[in-house]
Every structure is written in structure tokens, then in C-alpha cells.
Amino acid sequence: MNVELGDILSSLGIDRIVSTQYDTDSIISGTLFKINEVRDARSAAFEAFGILKMIEKPVAVIVDESELANTLTAATEAWFQRKDLLLITVNANFYRHFDYLDRCIVSESFLMEGSNNEDIVHDIQLRHGPHLLRTRITTKDEIPIDYSEVFKLLGSYFSTEDVLMLYHPTKIDGANIKELLPQHRYCAVSKYIGYLLGFKGRATLCIPERLLAYDSNIFNFRNISYSFFLVVVADGTRIMSKMEPWIESNGIKVINPDELSIIDTFRGTKPILIYIK
């Protein structure tokens, strides 16, 4: 855990944090701060804002800098309400400037080796409104996903012309494979649905189930193509079990590995989601 960050938050009187990170414990100690985890940074920022409104003290939200854009909307509301929402980024790239946030933050600070904590606290306390605190704190890289089990199970359902979209795969071979990078994990299904709208052939998307936490509301889209063929791989987050009734209620057929034989019955007549546990 990062001692400096803890000190800064304590000096600011902050004791509530909302984090999008899976390893928040490595960033900040949960024994000193009450931490909520919310995956979608947009929701996380709003939840932090909701807490702030009740306790009337500054609240921090920790996001990866690659997903900072998702906080723009909550930051804007907090800017208008002049409330001290502290946006903390990890894995910061100090060579990048976020011009879009200029209109809705009242201070920007950098936590790195040699930075003065007192100066940071002073800058944040100067005015009321959202603040951006960018840090070089690094989090573990996501482990790439080995989809070989998926191919073993479903290989016969893919032809060589099919486009395969894989989220963060271990290795890529094959001409028609499109890789989705971890920093582009938001709304993977939405992007896939859009891709199908403009694509004549067949395309399959393979994602771990945790990605649904960034994209749960797209399933009632009116124009989901019947060629929709989504493979969701279980990852222990159990999000799929919560989402399954909602997904099915939108006319998407959810198929489990023990009933793969029915794929042919539905393929081309109904959007299909295959859930591999």
C-alpha cells in the first residue's frame, strides 16, 4: 500500500473511497479507509458523489488513468455543485494532459517521487470542486486469457472466414483475429453489436464475464443481429449469474456448455450467448 497517498487522504479528512480496481488493497489500506469497489468508473464516481452528499466531506474515487474519461460526467455535476470529489488515478502517464477535465476540476496534482505532500493538500484545499490527483502508483497487469478451452469446445462452430474478437488473449494466431486490449475493456459487447451491424460475415466475441460489469445495459438494443454469437468465459466474479435473466429477457438465448448441441437450432434465428464455466 502507498503510505503517501494514505497520508494525503488523512490530511484531507477523507475516510471514504470508491475504487474501480481489483487490487485496491495494494493501493490503499482498507483498515484505515472504508472502501467500496464499483467496476464501472462512471458509476464509481457517482457513488462517491452520492456518499459525499450525505456525509458532507470530501470523498475519493480511485480509477485507472485509462478509464478516467468515464468520470467526466460525475465530475461535471460535482463541479457545478462545488463539491470536493477527489479523482485519484493510478498508472498515470504524466506526459498526457487531460484537457477535457480542465472545465470541471479546480485543481490537478501529481503524486510521484519527490512531490511534496503538503503542497498537494494545500492545492486541493484552495477551492471547492472536483480535484484530480494523478499518481504513479502501479497496479498489477491483467493476466492474459487462454482461450484454448473455448476453441476446443466451440472450434467446430467457427469457420476460417469467421472474425474472432478476443479480449486480451494469451497468444494470437489466425488471420481473422481481432484483439481487444485491457485498456479498451469498456462496452465490449456494444462495440461487437455495432461491428455486426456493418459486417456481412460471421463474427464472434469472446470475453471474461467481468467485462459485463462495464456493459450491462446494451442487451435491450433493438437491432441486435441474429448472427450475434457471444462467448462469455466464467472468471469467478459470478456476474453472469446475476445478469442471465436480464440478458434472456431481451430475446438472447443463453446456452451452457452441457447443451452445446442446441447451438445449431438457434444459430441465425436468435442472438446466442454461450456461457463457459
Next chain:
Amino acid sequence: MYTHIKQVQIIVSLLKQYNIRHLVISPGTRHVPLVHTVEIDDFFTCYSVVDERSAGYVALGLADSLESPVCIVCTSATASCNYLPALQEAYERHIPLIALTSDRARYQRFHGENQCINQVDMYSPYCKYAVDVPLVKNDDDYWFCNRSVNEALIYQNRAGKGPIQINYLEPLSIQELSTFETPVIPVTRKINIVDGSINWSLYSKQISDKKVLVVCGQYRTHTERLKAALRLFNEKYEVVITTDYFANVNDDVFIHTPGMDVVLNYLEYKELQPDIIITYGTKIYSGFGVHFRNKNIPHWYIDEETTVYDPMHTLQNIFAVSPEIFFEELAKVSNNINYRSYYKTWKKKQNRINFDIDKFTNYFVIKAVLNQLPENSVVHSSVLNSMRFTNFSPIPNNTTVIGNICTDGIDGALSTFIGHAQCTEGIALLIIGDLSYLYDLNEALVEVPANVRILLVNNNAGAEFHYNISLDRIPTLNSHIAASHHNQFFDISTISGLEYRRAKNAVELSRTMESFFQPTDHPIMIEAVTDADNDGRELRAMLDRNRNKVSFSMKVTDKLKRIIKEIVK
């Protein structure tokens, strides 16, 4: 004689009123109206330096020794670029420079116009505040220009001093630039900052024997001290205190205005017109501000950070104190009492409004549920109809009501609400529409506290558009504008493990509401299904029922009254 160009007159008048006397001027054409106007006015001291970079540094030294702001004045394009080094240093040393950069032909920017670069906010980040002032062609332009220049000069002193930029447009014609036929520069409005040790008796006198309207805005969530201060203030002046639920200062002696602002006609507004308006907070939900805009009614705004907030266009004073202190202090220094005659006029108008509803609509549902709300609950209203109908319904005075009313966004309501629910022991109620709930569905995956109650009004579309536009005007409304869908929320409620109840009519609704607010070990959702087009139609009809028509004779009487008034004057 001085220039007739309005934006320059505004700048010059405000420089005088802020007591800013020193200008370092570099040669050129575009800024001629400003330069000649100040150089012949004894109030100002002008210096000439050709190189703008040197001019900036001369001004820096001068401002440093005077410990007061100094202007640097130049023509357009690269001239202004040369100020940057001095502005950077001024920013780092907290020295108050004012860069007055003249600009030209905005629409021709980047399309062949001479000496025309992008000067808007060009010194960022080495500039505390930058404004961009247009050519003044009408009243709106005039107000915007006046407000912008005031803003820049006020924000120069906010949270430490530093440089600011006022970029202002000048006409293209040399003839116009070099015409000086105005004998006197008219005095424009200065927005005053009232801070330090405030002479409260002075301000008390200014509002004594006046009709004072206090419009409470969104400020804090917990407002016990403010409520007490408002009550004290309410006893001591001829005042009407108006609120909406988002202000969180509900009290029976204040006037709850939502809905009133929509149905009153212009003659009724005239009866309610105050002599002075006092506001605080970041956003006023009710629309009264707009109706009293440009009516020449002085506006006092209370904000510790001296934010310029000018919805009525008549902002006169900003009190740099908390509203609690403002109302307490003014109550302390007054021996008057509120005779309530102004209040009675308002009360009469409020009493004639009847927002009863008997048809099963989105409003019916929200009102019925709020009717059973227990004391000390927290309510979050999502957006549009949720906010509107929450405010149309009676609730216990100690309810806390929150909404993201500043940006009025459809996004984030569920997330914000879950944040509230975690921080209260009592009931937390979310009032939300179908589109808004779906919008923020990712938040449904978090653990939802047991004190959560959700009233989801599902009219299978954005009902707002069935109210303000309606199918009669756009038959394809549901395709994209209102984004209709066929979702039912049972399958959505399971995402968060909510107990699910459904109501399609009044009878079912009262059944679903049984023990809805009783403490439980799990959260509960009611999905109330209504028809969007019917919802819109009924709301329009209800508002229409509450509108008093202005008859021909009323119009004539009003006109005559005005004429007689003019003659008497």
C-alpha cells in the same frame, strides 16, 4: 470624446470602478478605441512600450511595486503571444496582471483574415481566469460582456492573486475604430463583493420596508442551522422564502414553489414581483429566476467563494459569507417585523394551485408512494419527471431530498443513490424512470443495502418527450427521441437481488405499497407500469387546469395602469 463601442465602454467603466489606473500600452490598430479612450481620461496613467514582451515585464514590475493590478494592452495576433512569458512569471509570483487583448472577425478565424489567431484562453495554464467578450449588438451581448469582465476582475482575487485575460472583439472598419464622439462613458454595472467585517446594519437598511424574495437553492444536505437562520430572518423583514425540496429547508412558513412557476400568468407574476431577490446555493430548481430576469430587481447572492451567479441578470452584491451567517446577522440587526402582507399575496397564489390527481399516471404513482414515506428518509429523484413529481408531492418536512440537478443528467442516478443509502440508517428511496435506471445498470451489480426502496416508473419510454413534444407533434417519437422499449423490470431486479413488486393500476399499487417502507433485511423495488403518452397528456391537462387565462379586459386594465404610472412619473 470617447469611443461608442460598447464592449470597450464596459471595460473602461469597470476598470474605473475597480480602481485600476495603470496601463502599459503597445502600438497597433485593433485596440485604438480602448487606447484613445483611456489616454485622454485623467483617471488613467498610460505607458508606451513597443515590444509586448517587454511591456508585460514592465507591467509586472509596476504591479509588484504598486501591489495592485496593472493592465497590458495590445493589438491582435502575435502581439498577444508576446505577453506569455510575463504572464507565466506573474502566475508563479501571484502578481495581478490584466491582459487586455483585442481580437477581430471571429468567424473568419483560420480562413484568411489578417492578424487573426486563436486568442481565446491562450495563456492557460498561466492565467487565473480568461474571458472572451463578443461585439455588443443587443441587450444579451451587453449583459454577457458586463458579466464576463466583472467575473474576470472578481476571480483575479479568488484564492490568491494572479494574471487574468480579457479578450475582446473590435470591429473591422478603421473608420469605426477611430471615431470618438461619445462625451461620457456610461457607468456600467459593477458586481460588488461584500466581505471582511461587514456592516450588516447598512444592508439591513437597504432591505427594510422592501418586498424581499429569498429563493433557496441547492446548498447543503444537512441544514438545521440554516433553517433556523432563515426562520429568524423571516420574522424580521417583509420577506417571502421560497423553496423546492432540493434546497432541503422545508418548513410550513416557507412557500414551496415547484409547479407554481409554470402555471402563473404574467399578470400574476407582476403581483408577486419583489423589490429585491436574495439567493444562495449552486442551483435553483424552480423557474422563478427566469421570470424575474431583466426586471431591474437587484439580486444579492451569498457565496463564500464569491462565485458570480447571475440568472436574473441583475446581480448587485455577492456576500462572501455562508448563508447561515448572512441570515443570522441580518436578523440580529433588525428590529422590524414581518407583517406578512407580501407573504399573503404569495400564499394566495399558492393556495389556488391544485395538483390533485386521480388518473393512474407516473405522477399518481410517485405521489401515492411519497404519501406513505416515513419521517427522516432520504429520497433521490433521478431526472425530469422524477424530480418534477417528487416536488409536486407532499413529504415530511424532515425528508432529505437529493438530485443531480445541476447538470440534470439522466446518468448516474442509481449510483449516486446507492451512495446515499450507504450513509443513512433510515429508508432510502429512489424515484426513477425506466430509461434512467437502464442507463446506470452497471451499478445494479454492487451490493444494494437493505434500507433501499426503489420506485421505478416504467412507461416504456422517455415520458418527458411525451409531455413536452407528444405523439401528436411527432408520430415517430418513440423510435429515437423517447427510445421506447418493451422491458419489464422483474428480470432487471434480479441483478441486484431486489424483492420485486409490480403495479399496473391503482388497486395493485396500493397492494404493492403494503409494508413497503417497513424495515426489512433486503431491498425492495416497485415497478409501476404507466402509459407514456397518457402520462404526458395528463400532466399537460393538469397544468392547463391551473392556468388562469388573461382576459382582454385584464390586458387593457394592465396597460392603462402602466400608462397612468408613466404620466404620474
